[in-house]
Amino acid sequence: MAYRLENKESIGREIKRIACEQTDKAIEKLTEEIINNNIDTTQSAVDVNERTEAIHDVRKRIKKIRAVIRLVRDELGQEVYKRENSCFRDAGRRLSEVRDAQVLLETFNKLENNFAEFINPEGFIDLQQILVEHHQNTCKQVLETGNTALEVLAEIKNAGERILNWSLESSNGQSILNNGLHRVYKGGYQNCQIILEEPSTVEKLHDWRKQVKYLWYHLRIFRPVWPDLIKEWSKQTEQLAEYLGDDHDLAVLHQFINNPQEVLINQAELEVVNSLINRRRKQLQASAKSLGQRIYVESPELFSSRIKAYWQIWQKES
Numbered sequence: 001m002a003y004r005l006e007n008k009e010s011i012g013r014e015i016k017r018i019a020c021e022q023t024d025k026a027i028e029k030l031t032e033e034i035i036n037n038n039i040d041t042t043q044s045a046v047d048v049n050e051r052t053e054a055i056h057d058v059r060k061r062i063k064k065i066r067a068v069i070r071l072v073r074d075e076l077g078q079e080v081y082k083r084e085n086s087c088f089r090d091a092g093r094r095l096s097e098v099r100d101a102q103v104l105l106e107t108f109n110k111l112e113n114n115f116a117e118f119i120n121p122e123g124f125i126d127l128q129q130i131l132v133e134h135h136q137n138t139c140k141q142v143l144e145t146g147n148t149a150l151e152v153l154a155e156i157k158n159a160g161e162r163i164l165n166w167s168l169e170s171s172n173g174q175s176i177l178n179n180g181l182h183r184v185y186k187g188g189y190q191n192c193q194i195i196l197e198e199p200s201t202v203e204k205l206h207d208w209r210k211q212v213k214y215l216w217y218h219l220r221i222f223r224p225v226w227p228d229l230i231k232e233w234s235k236q237t238e239q240l241a242e243y244l245g246d247d248h249d250l251a252v253l254h255q256f257i258n259n260p261q262e263v264l265i266n267q268a269e270l271e272v273v274n275s276l277i278n279r280r281r282k283q284l285q286a287s288a289k290s291l292g293q294r295i296y297v298e299s300p301e302l303f304s305s306r307i308k309a310y311w312q313i314w315q316k317e318s
Contacts, residue, residue, distance in 0.1 A: 003064060004223045008315060011176060012075070012168030018221065019068045023160040026061035029054055030153045033143070048139045052102045055095050055143075062092040062156075067217035071180035075171045087159050091152045101138035104256055105131040107249040108273075115276050127257065127265050127273065173311050177304060181218050186300035187211040192292045200285060202251045208292070209244035215295075216241055222307070225314045237295055243288040250277050250284070 001021060005014050033054040066088050073081045108131055112124065142148055191208035198204070219234040254277045257263045257270065298306070 003217075004221050006224070008224075010169065011173045012072075012171035015068060015072055015171070015176075015221075016163065016166050016168050019065055019163050019166075020160065022061045022064045022068070023156060023163060026058045026065075026156055027153065027160065029061070030058050030149060030156065033058075034149050034153065048136050049102070051143060052098055052135070052139060055098045056102070058152075059092050059095055059099055062088050063213070064217055066092075067214050068221075070184060070214055071176060071218055071221065072166075072168060072171065073183070074179040075168055075176065076166060080166070084159060084162065087155060091155050091159075094148055094152050095142070098139050098142050100252070101135040103249050104253055105135050107246070107253045110246070111250070111253075111273075111276055111280060114280055119272070119276070124269065124273070127263070127269065130263055130265070173315070174308060177308050177311060181222070181307060182300055182304040184211060184214045184218055185296075185303050188215050189296045189300050189303075192296040196289060196293070202248065205244055205251075205285070205288075206248050209241060209248060212237060212241045212244060212292075212295075222311075225307070225310045233295075236291065240288060240291045240295055243284050243291065247281050247284040247288065250281050253277060 001017070003018060003022070005011065006017075007014055033051060036051070036054075066085060069076070069081060069084050069088070076084070105128075108124075108128060112119065188208065188211035191204070191211050194204055195208055216234060216237040219230055219237060223230045223234065254274060257265070257273060
């Protein structure tokens with residue numbers, strides 16, 4: 001079933017169903033990755049990319065689960081919330097190096113494409129090769145050295161068993177909208193105001209992005225409340241998350257290539273890439289601020305009131 005409400009009769013059961021489905025899919029994908037690794041240890045570029053995508057899929061499932069946990073934070077109680085949020089956060093972090101290394105390479109390739117008319121890609125072959133080798137070595141180190149994947153799999157399986165015992169049957173939509181969804185929108189709203197009023201930093205932009213992504217996931221869950229409206233709303237929120245995500249990826253790339261312990265390239269090449277990164281980041285931040293003001297145009301109180309009104313209408317419909 002989809003990552004959204006399918007039955008309006010019991011939102012608590014629906015939320016638990018969504019969390020269980022995402023956990024099962026993460027377990028299935030990670031198990032498949034472990035089996036494939038045991039069968040074939042060759043490391044062609046295609047193998048590395050496929051394995052990285054598998055890990056990326058697992059991490060996306062984990063993020064969806066964490067969004068659900070935030071949505072029902074008050075209903076779970078502080079102890080359960082902290083335990084489950086920490087569990088899935090740590091599981092995602094243990095797999096993050098593989099994806100992060102791939103993102104460095106993808107971000108550099110996107111940067112080249114963005115400015116293809118101004119640069120000669122052949123001038124950056126050395127840097128691209130460094131990023132390719134970093135990706136391959138990281139994938140091999142994390143997935144083939146030690147038991148990282150097996151340990152994360154065990155953690156997710158244990159968490160999946162605990163999710164079955166979540167007591168959400170008595171939860172109601174009004175409570176979840178008043179607490180979980182309101183809190184996430186408010187966090188993004190406040191982050192947006194900070195970005196608009198103060199000098200932007202990598203940390204501030206990244207904090208905003210995290211709240212935007214949680215809002216995107218929550219809108220997807222509540223899409224049936226008003227499908228046409230929330231579909232477009234969700235699409236624009238996803239776009240904002242992509243602007244902020246691309247900006248953060250460029251900031252990480254900048255940090256990586258300017259670390260002489262990681263990358264040794266000639267100064268002229270480094271200056272060109274740094275200039276392109278700064279130029280593209282300015283473009284992305286301008287787009288994010290423009291779109292963000294529209295998504296977060298309402299106060300958290302008005303936003304919550306409007307969503308609750310949609311919810312009440314949906315509940316009354318047959």
